[in-house]
Amino acid sequence: MRSLDLIIATAIASDAIRIARQSSCKPMAAAVLDAAGHPLVILRDEHASFLRPQIATGKARGCLGMGFGGRELARRAQAMPAFFDAINSLTAGEVIPVAGGVLVRNGEGRILGAIGLSGDTSDNDERCAVQAIELAGLVADTGDQPAG
Numbered sequence: 001m002r003s004l005d006l007i008i009a010t011a012i013a014s015d016a017i018r019i020a021r022q023s024s025c026k027p028m029a030a031a032v033l034d035a036a037g038h039p040l041v042i043l044r045d046e047h048a049s050f051l052r053p054q055i056a057t058g059k060a061r062g063c064l065g066m067g068f069g070g071r072e073l074a075r076r077a078q079a080m081p082a083f084f085d086a087i088n089s090l091t092a093g094e095v096i097p098v099a100g101g102v103l104v105r106n107g108e109g110r111i112l113g114a115i116g117l118s119g120d121t122s123d124n125d126e127r128c129a130v131q132a133i134e135l136a137g138l139v140a141d142t143g144d145q146p147a148g
């Protein structure tokens with residue numbers, strides 16, 4: 001796969017929201033961005049609050065801007081708060097460094113884009129995103145290194 005297209009992005013976002021509903025998570029919004037950080041699809045469960053799409057986009061944007069998943073962003077933001085304050089100044093607050101932002105990679109490890117989910121706990125947001133990416137036959141990168 002050369003890029004993340006609209007059809008696949010829509011499937012990932014839809015699946016993430018469906019998985020969240022089936023898991024009894026709170027209502028979610030999903031934002032899928034291409035590798036350049038442009039939105040491909042932003043979906044909001046009709047019961048999700050109005051800020052959820054922006055939060056989801058900020059989670060995905062942070063992953064793409066820094067090149068790693070939300071968990072690593074969160075670790076770095078905690079270790080280097082002044083640096084992340086500067087990043088948020090540069091991006092008008094559009095980077096949200098927490099779990100729930102997940103890079104989408106192909107089988108060779110190339111970044112195709114990212115998804116951000118927002119609505120429940122960051123752990124639940126991330127879990128739903130990972131499952132949706134895997135359903136699409138792609139690789140989810142949360143920012144945690146695999147064991148071993």
